[in-house]
Amino acid sequence: MTARYAGIAGELREAIMRGDYDVGAQLPSEAELAVRFAASRGTVRQAVAVLAAEGLVGSRQGARRIVLGRERSQSFAELHSFAQWARSTGHRVTGLVLEQRRRAADVTEATRLALQPGDAVLRVLRVRSLEGEPVLLERTVYAGWIAPAVESLPADCESVTQALYESVGLVFAYGEHLIDAVAAGTEDARLLSVRRGSPLLRQRRVTTTPEGRPVEWSDDRYRAGSVTFSIRNSVDANPLVRQVGDLRPSS
Amino acid sequence: MTARYAGIAGELREAIMRGDYDVGAQLPSEAELAVRFAASRGTVRQAVAVLAAEGLVGSRQGARRIVLGRERSQSFAELHSFAQWARSTGHRVTGLVLEQRRRAADVTEATRLALQPGDAVLRVLRVRSLEGEPVLLERTVYAGWIAPAVESLPADCESVTQALYESVGLVFAYGEHLIDAVAAGTEDARLLSVRRGSPLLRQRRVTTTPEGRPVEWSDDRYRAGSVTFSIRNSVDANPLVRQVGDLRPSS
DNA sequence: GGGCCTAGCTTGTTTGAACAAGTTCGCCTA
DNA sequence: TAGGCGAACTTGTTCAAACAAGCTAGGCCC
Numbered sequence: 001m002t003a004r005y006a007g008i009a010g011e012l013r014e015a016i017m018r019g020d021y022d023v024g025a026q027l028p029s030e031a032e033l034a035v036r037f038a039a040s041r042g043t044v045r046q047a048v049a050v051l052a053a054e055g056l057v058g059s060r061q062g063a064r065r066i067v068l069g070r071e072r073s074q075s076f077a078e079l080h081s082f083a084q085w086a087r088s089t090g091h092r093v094t095g096l097v098l099e100q101r102r103r104a105a106d107v108t109e110a111t112r113l114a115l116q117p118g119d120a121v122l123r124v125l126r127v128r129s130l131e132g133e134p135v136l137l138e139r140t141v142y143a144g145w146i147a148p149a150v151e152s153l154p155a156d157c158e159s160v161t162q163a164l165y166e167s168v169g170l171v172f173a174y175g176e177h178l179i180d181a182v183a184a185g186t187e188d189a190r191l192l193s194v195r196r197g198s199p200l201l202r203q204r205r206v207t208t209t210p211e212g213r214p215v216e217w218s219d220d221r222y223r224a225g226s227v228t229f230s231i232r233n234s235v236d237a238n239p240l241v242r243q244v245g246d247l248r249p250s251s
Numbered sequence: 252m253t254a255r256y257a258g259i260a261g262e263l264r265e266a267i268m269r270g271d272y273d274v275g276a277q278l279p280s281e282a283e284l285a286v287r288f289a290a291s292r293g294t295v296r297q298a299v300a301v302l303a304a305e306g307l308v309g310s311r312q313g314a315r316r317i318v319l320g321r322e323r324s325q326s327f328a329e330l331h332s333f334a335q336w337a338r339s340t341g342h343r344v345t346g347l348v349l350e351q352r353r354r355a356a357d358v359t360e361a362t363r364l365a366l367q368p369g370d371a372v373l374r375v376l377r378v379r380s381l382e383g384e385p386v387l388l389e390r391t392v393y394a395g396w397i398a399p400a401v402e403s404l405p406a407d408c409e410s411v412t413q414a415l416y417e418s419v420g421l422v423f424a425y426g427e428h429l430i431d432a433v434a435a436g437t438e439d440a441r442l443l444s445v446r447r448g449s450p451l452l453r454q455r456r457v458t459t460t461p462e463g464r465p466v467e468w469s470d471d472r473y474r475a476g477s478v479t480f481s482i483r484n485s486v487d488a489n490p491l492v493r494q495v496g497d498l499r500p501s502s
Numbered sequence: 503g504g505g506c507c508t509a510g511c512t513t514g515t516t517t518g519a520a521c522a523a524g525t526t527c528g529c530c531t532a
Numbered sequence: 533t534a535g536g537c538g539a540a541c542t543t544g545t546t547c548a549a550a551c552a553a554g555c556t557a558g559g560c561c562c
Binding site: 023024053055058060063066067068069114173174175176177178179180181182183197198199200201202208210211212213222224225227228229230231232233234 | 274275304306309311317318319320365424425426427428429430431432433434448449450451452453459461462463464473475476478479480481482483484485
Binding site: 029030031045059060061062063064065 | 541
């Protein structure tokens, strides 16, 4: 069994998504839930805190909690891994490595991956397709210490995240993402079957292990209209930040 | 004074941002912090939970907490309000209403704002500039009940969010955001001074009051390169979600 | 020297209790 | 009837204690 509060959160989440509570309706009070689940108030609070973080419920001191929506945010794994996300939504996903080679890290890459300039890194160019249509172009730089594991993957590996976990036990735990829009370059256009200059949604990200060690730096470009990022937030919890452009050269 | 845990979180945050702890370094243990701040372990845990949600520190059961970075996520207000965000980063921001008129809500708008089709709504077209350069085009639909307050604002109102708070005490508490890339239409191109078809970063959002009542539905388009969205997340906390495109017609 | 194992440290989970602070709603008064 | 008041309810904050579970480092054995 998982933690108690996680179980309670799960039951409440299902009840909300099932429609037991309408959007805008009130949730039972903490005291009531504590009795129903035979848990202390603290544990119940932890459970509803999970739902609040997912954006499902909101709360104000003094008033009952309110149901804000029915769609749950997906897990970190689903956010990080294109394959896991696509699969969880029932889409058929494929991938293909077009290029892969080791190089010495330049200053930018070294900084981002917490390496010394000149240390070995592995650059990979990958196309991902949804239902056979190419929708995503990934230009990834892996830190040298993980390169062997990445190179040993098949070129059409579906989920790199999962493969790395299974082969070397690597876990991605933290990520920082920068999202903006860019025009498709010549190569982008050719590989994604769009016209040059057409809009792409760009997501640049650094991912690190649970110990805080950077593993990869990636520039992912989505064909416009194929994928949308969705964010739920509240006065309490909010992870999204705007930044003025041109802070960093684009790789 | 604010809550105890908030104060502790603040001190720790400052220490991290000041560089007392290097990125990758360990934070003192909960027990140690409890002694130092003369608080119970529970309160200390609440404080570090705040930092974890901000993406500043990470934690693993059994091991000391690790400093992950030095940049803090901004507040919800800064995320929601373009003006407040820009001001907090030291930019000069201006705004101008180009069009404003009441209409009956169509089915889409009514659904998103939890109204009945035919109820009155207020549509506003606004341009926002950074340092005099137009960077953002806002097409906003306000629910009828807030329309009078919006109409009474000056056309060059800098911060609508703040103005509405001051005039009628309206507070924005929750938001749902959809982010993708689109090509600039004829009107977009003219008003943002870009070529037609050039890439724009689009953010569609619904914002609601603390009671869960939708206030506005907006389609914001940023000129490419002017603004970047940044997200920090971890296995525990993650608010960002991908969605397959074409789920909803674009306004 | 190399590998295993355990003791102690550190974070995760849960309970129970108490008070603070904000909301709601009915009642009472002017 | 309109407004104000207050009691009951509900969430927010804090404390203290105990056990579970994962991690680390040092010592021990081969």
